[in-house]
Amino acid sequence: MRPARALIDLNALRHNYQLARQTAGARALAVIKADAYGHGAVRCAEALQEQADGFAVACIEEALQLRAAGIRGPILLLEGFFEADELELIVQHQLWCVVHAQWQIEAIINSAVSGLNLWLKLDSGMHRVGLHPAEYQAAYQRLQASGKVDKIVLMSHFSRADELDCSRSAEQLSTFNQARAALNAEVSLRNSPGIMGWPQLFPEQSANDWVRPGIMLYGATPFEVEQPLAAQLKPVMTLQSKIISVRELPAGEPVGYGAKFVCARPTRVGVVAMGYADGYPRHAPTGTPVVVDGVRTQLIGRVSMDMLTVDLTDLPHAGLGSSVELWGQQVLASDVAQAAQTIPYQLFCNLRRVPLSYSGE
DSSP: OOOOEEEEEHHHHHHHHHHHHHHHTSEEEEEOHHHHHHTOHHHHHHHHTTTOSEEEESSHHHHHHHHHTTOOSOEEETTOOSSTTHHHHHHHTTOEEEEOSHHHHHHHHTSSOOOEEEEEEBOSSOOSSSBOHHHHHHHHHHHHHTSOEEEEEEEOOOSSTTOTTOSHHHHHHHHHHHHTTTOOSOEEOOOHHHHHHOGGGOTTOOTTSEEOOOGGGGTOOSOSSOOGGGGGOOOOEEEEEEEEEEEEEOTTOEESGGGOEEOSSOEEEEEESOOGGGTOOTTOOTTOEEEETTEEEEEESOOOSSOEEEEOTTOTTOOTTOEEEEESSSSOHHHHHHHTTSOHHHHHHTOOSSOEEEEOO
C-alpha cells in the first residue's frame, strides 16, 4: 500500500484540551468543525467526551454525524441554522445554537419549538456575522420573553487576537462589554489565540464562562512569533511517508516540473510518496523543512500531485524505504505553513486521501 499516512495522537489531543481549559480558567468547547480540522471529528470527540465540557461544529450536518456516532455531550452550531425547519432537529438532538441575525430571531419567535439553548453573537468588530451592538440588548430581551428559550450565552469573536501587538482585541472587548451592559448571562469570547495570548484582558474570568479552543487542540500555534504557551502544546498529527525512489544527479540538472530547482552540486534526490492531492501545499518552496530517518533536510523543486522531492545529499544512509516526516513531532506544522505562506489551519483541513491512524484510544 502507498506509505503516506497521518498518525493522530489522541493523548496529545487530551493534553492540549486540558491546557486550554486550565489556562482560560473557564469551561471549554472543543472546536471539532471541518472533521476536527482534518483529524477525524468522531474519533476526536470520542477521545474527549469524558473530559470536554462540550463540542463546537460549523453546522447541523456535522452535529448529526457526532450524534449518530453516540456523542451525547453538548454540541454548539457555530453558524447557527440556515433554514427555520432546522429548529425541530436542533431541539430533537439537544443541540446548542448560535444566533447571529435578526431573521433567525424572527424564525425562533414564530416557531413551535421550546427549550432552546442559544448563543447570541455580537459583531464586535469582526464584521462577518453577528448582531449590531445597538440591537444586541433588544434581541436578548425578545428571546428571553419568547418562551422558546431555556438559556442564552453572550458571545463574540476576535478578529486579530493572533497579532500580539495589535490593540484590536481590547477594542472588541470594550465594544462587547458596552453592548452587553446589565445583561446577566454567561459569556464566550476567546478562541485559541484569545486563550493563549491575551490573559491580561480577562483577569477575572468567571469559571462559568466559556472558551472555544480550536487550532491549539491540535497542537499548532496560531502565532507567527514565539509564544510561551505554544511551547507546551503537543502536536496531534504526524504526517508521514517514505522514500520511493532515489536519483543521483550531477550539478546543473533540474528537478521536477518547471525546473524550479537546479542542482548546484552533485545531488542525491529522494522522491517521497506525498503531493498536493494529499493536502501537502503545492506552493511550499525549496527549503521547506522535512525530516528523513530522524534527520532534518529540505524539500527541493516543485510539489507534484502525488510526489515531492527532498535533498538526500548529506544523508548518506537514507535511501529507498526511508521514513519521511512532513510535519508533526520533528517538523512543526507552523514551520511548514510559514514556508508555504499559509497557516497550519489550512494544512490540516486540506488533508485528504491519506489514511488516519490513531493512538491513545
